[in-house]
Amino acid sequence: KNEVEQSPQNLTAQEGEFITINCSYSVGISALHWLQQHPGGGIVSLFMLSSGKKKHGRLIATINIQEKHSSLHITASHPRDSAVYICAVKGISNFGNEKLTFGTGTRLTIIP
Amino acid sequence: SQTIHQWPATLVQPVGSPLSLECTVEGTSNPNLYWYRQAAGRGLQLLFYSVGIGQISSEVPQNLSASRPQDRQFILSSKKLLLSDSGFYLCAWSVKLSRGQYFGPGTRLTVL
Numbered sequence: 001k002n003e004v005e006q007s008p009q010n011l012t013a014q015e016g017e018f019i020t021i022n023c024s025y026s027v028g029i030s031a032l033h034w035l036q037q038h039p040g041g042g043i044v045s046l047f048m049l050s051s052g053k054k055k056h057g058r059l060i061a062t063i064n065i066q067e068k069h070s071s072l073h074i075t076a077s078h079p080r081d082s083a084v085y086i087c088a089v090k091g092i093s094n095f096g097n098e099k100l101t102f103g104t105g106t107r108l109t110i111i112p
Numbered sequence: 113s114q115t116i117h118q119w120p121a122t123l124v125q126p127v128g129s130p131l132s133l134e135c136t137v138e139g140t141s142n143p144n145l146y147w148y149r150q151a152a153g154r155g156l157q158l159l160f161y162s163v164g165i166g167q168i169s170s171e172v173p174q175n176l177s178a179s180r181p182q183d184r185q186f187i188l189s190s191k192k193l194l195l196s197d198s199g200f201y202l203c204a205w206s207v208k209l210s211r212g213q214y215f216g217p218g219t220r221l222t223v224l
Contacts, residue, residue, distance in 0.1 A: 099161060102155045
């Protein structure tokens with residue numbers, strides 16, 4: 001079993017739909033990242049959070065430390081949101097080198 | 113502001129040939145540096161990380177090696193490429209004792 005599990009693996013939705021991507025992890029963490037990878041491969045950091053909720057534009061990320069679970073939400077989805085969304089965690093034991101453990105990603109496709 | 117560069121962007125190499133991928137970071141000093149690989153259909157895998165010049169830690173056994181000849185330069189090498197070395201290679205950096213990690217644009221390597 002992977003330390004970081006994402007669901008769903010693939011998600012196709014119509015433009016305008018509310019999107020939820022889930023991430024569960026099995027280790028103690030000091031931070032959780034949500035990353036976006038576009039078809040060309042480049043990765044952009046969307047959020048880094050250790051508690052509560054963060055919002056940036058149409059994107060919202062939440063984390064529940066007790067349940068070891070995080071969600072990424074996209075409101076009013078748009079075709080340009082189509083990408084692979086990756087969850088990554090920094091374990092508590094990784095002090096000093098910031099090593100991340102990655103989920104395998106969720107491929108999101110938004111249809112116009 | 114900080115920027116991270118990788119080159120080349122794409123590379124096609126025959127089996128058994130050598131490899132050298134370069135990553136440089138600008139606008140920061142003494143960063144932690146990371147090499148990741150993303151094989152087709154799989155999540156990101158940490159290959160090497162470095163906390164300083166000449167200090168390299170390997171995460172997985174393989175025919176790849178890494179070097180850090182200068183503070184902001186990280187090189188991924190191989191003496192003889194294998195077919196299984198094909199993938200998308202990402203360099204990343206972080207500030208020490210920080211939870212954030214920033215990714216380069218990546219190099220897509222195809223070994224034929």
